[in-house]
Amino acid sequence: MITVENLRKTYGDFPAVVGSxxxxxxxxxxxxxxxxxxxxxxxxxxxxxxxxxxxxTAEVLGFDPEDPEMRRKLGFLPEESPLYEDMxxxxxxxxxxxxxxVPRDVADERTGEVLDRLxxxxxxxxxxxxxxxxKRKVAIARSLVNDPDLLIYDEPAxxxxxxxxxxxxxxxxxxxxEGKTVVFSAHNLFHVESVCDRVVILNRGEIIARGTVxxxxxxxxxxxxxxxxxxxxxxxxxxxxTTPEGDRFVAEVADMAAVETLREAAESAGGRxxxxxxxxxxLEDIFxxxxxxxxxxxxxxxxxxxx
Numbered sequence: 001m002i003t004v005e006n007l008r009k010t011y012g013d014f015p016a017v018v019g020s021x022x023x024x025x026x027x028x029x030x031x032x033x034x035x036x037x038x039x040x041x042x043x044x045x046x047x048x049x050x051x052x053x054x055x056x057t058a059e060v061l062g063f064d065p066e067d068p069e070m071r072r073k074l075g076f077l078p079e080e081s082p083l084y085e086d087m088x089x090x091x092x093x094x095x096x097x098x099x100x101x102v103p104r105d106v107a108d109e110r111t112g113e114v115l116d117r118l119x120x121x122x123x124x125x126x127x128x129x130x131x132x133x134x135k136r137k138v139a140i141a142r143s144l145v146n147d148p149d150l151l152i153y154d155e156p157a158x159x160x161x162x163x164x165x166x167x168x169x170x171x172x173x174x175x176x177x178e179g180k181t182v183v184f185s186a187h188n189l190f191h192v193e194s195v196c197d198r199v200v201i202l203n204r205g206e207i208i209a210r211g212t213v214x215x216x217x218x219x220x221x222x223x224x225x226x227x228x229x230x231x232x233x234x235x236x237x238x239x240x241x242t243t244p245e246g247d248r249f250v251a252e253v254a255d256m257a258a259v260e261t262l263r264e265a266a267e268s269a270g271g272r273x274x275x276x277x278x279x280x281x282x283l284e285d286i287f288x289x290x291x292x293x294x295x296x297x298x299x300x301x302x303x304x305x306x307x
Contacts (some may be wrong), residue, residue, distance in 0.1 A: 001026045001150060001181050002047060007056035009042050011039040018040040020057065026149075029172060031196030033189055033287070040185040041079060044154050047183065048076045061150055072100065075143035079155040081136070084124055085128030089120065089138045090300040092127060093145055100146040114141040117174065119167055133164035140168065151175060151182045157191060170197050189284040199283070203291045213283055219282035220290060225226045225253050227262045231271030239265065248274060 002024035007018040017039040024030040032040050045051040047058055049065035063070035084092055090111075099105030115123060118137040127135060136156070143151055156172070157165040172195050175182055186192050192199060193213050201216070203207040210217050228248045235241035238261040242249035253259060263273045 001061065002030075002183070003057075003059045004047075005057050006044070007046060007058055009039075009046060009051060011055045013281065015205050017046070019198075020202075020207055022207065022210065024181060024183060027179050028182055028197040029195055031192040031199040032183065032185045032202060033187075033192050033199060033283075034202035035291070036186070037204075039205040040202060041154055043202070044183065044185060045154050048074060048152050049088065050076075054055050057083050063164045072146065073148050073150065075146065075148035075151040077139055077143045077151070077153045077156055079158055081139040083127045083135055083138060085126065087127055087143070088125060089115065089123045089127065089130075089232070092138060093141055096142050097145045102145055102147075105108050108112070110147065111141050111145060114144050118171060133160050134249065136160060136164070136168070140171070149181060151180055153182060153184050155186055156184065157186065165191070168292055189287055190282070192282040201287055203287075208290050216283065216286060217281060220286045222254070223281070224257070225259050226277040226279060227251050227253060227259055227273055228275040228277075229266040229271055230274055231266055233262065233265050233269060233271045236261075236265070 004020055004022050007017060007020040008015065020039075020043060032043055034040055042051060046053050046131065047060055047065055049060075049067070049071055052066065058065050061073050084095075087095065090108075093111040094104065094107060097104070097111070102110070111257075117139065118140060120134060120137045120141075122134065123132065127138065130138075140156065143153070153172070157168045160168065169191055172182055172184060174292075176197075182270050184192070184196060198212050199210065199216060200207050209220055211219070227242075228245070228250050229242055230248060232249045233239070233242045233246070233251070239253060239258050240251050242251045242262075248256070251262060259273075259276060266272050
């Protein structure tokens with residue numbers, strides 16, 4: 001669906017994206033994540049044919065991103081998506097359907113179904129009088145008027161309230177279930193973790209991790225175990241001391257060997273392990289650690305370097 005090789009974009013002497021390589025498979029939600037300035041939006045715009053790469057290649061739906069035929073098969077949602085505020089949702093979506101030569105009856109049925117699923121009730125209200133969440137739903141519907149195979153969504157839930165955010169994220173899942181491919185960026189890594197099949201993490205224009213969330217967690221995350229016992233245990237060379245918590249005692253350990261040692265110690269002391277709780281690192285935890293620890297390409301090598 002998408003193949004990117006050594007993709008790079010510079011603005012003057014500033015490298016916004018540094019040598020990206022990744023692929024996106026048909027029918028998956030692919031996340032591109034990172035902080036402000038990481039290169040997410042620049043990457044998405046290059047894939048959408050809106051920004052020309054400085055070097056490297058990208059193939060999207062079998063086309064060069066700048067090929068007009070590719071754009072007819074693409075639905076793009078930018079982070080900031082101003083609408084024609086004197087139009088209504090119905091007239092606005094009909095206008096864009098006409099641009100794609102979609103027959104009026106087909107367009108009305110298609111956009112009506114999308115707006116139903118996004119729970120947008122007011123379709124004949126002036127867009128300028130609608131809330132940000134309502135406008136975002138209309139912009140999402142616009143991205144689907146041509147029934148594209150590929151959708152590129154830049155921060156689709158940016159600035160939305162929690163209820164509207166949940167509607168948008170659930171809709172992204174539904175698009176995947178229907179066989180659409182979605183490339184999805186976000187600042188909120190919890191959203192990405194809940195929606196995306198695979199992820200690349202960008203920092204300062206470079207990819208610093210990639211894979212499924214479980215793969216990234218297995219490679220870069222840390223798992224801890226909270227072991228609850230019915231008796232208090234002192235520290236040994238093999239495990240820390242337990243501390244009181246309610247009517248039980250708890251110790252935090254890093255591996256199952258230590259869990260087993262605590263179990264044996266509790267039984268020797270006339271007690272038992274009453275509960276074990278696993279605490280896995282979130283995608284945000286992993287990103288923050290990688291962003292602090294990962295080296296960046298030096299300026300001499302064409303990267304941003306440290307500042």
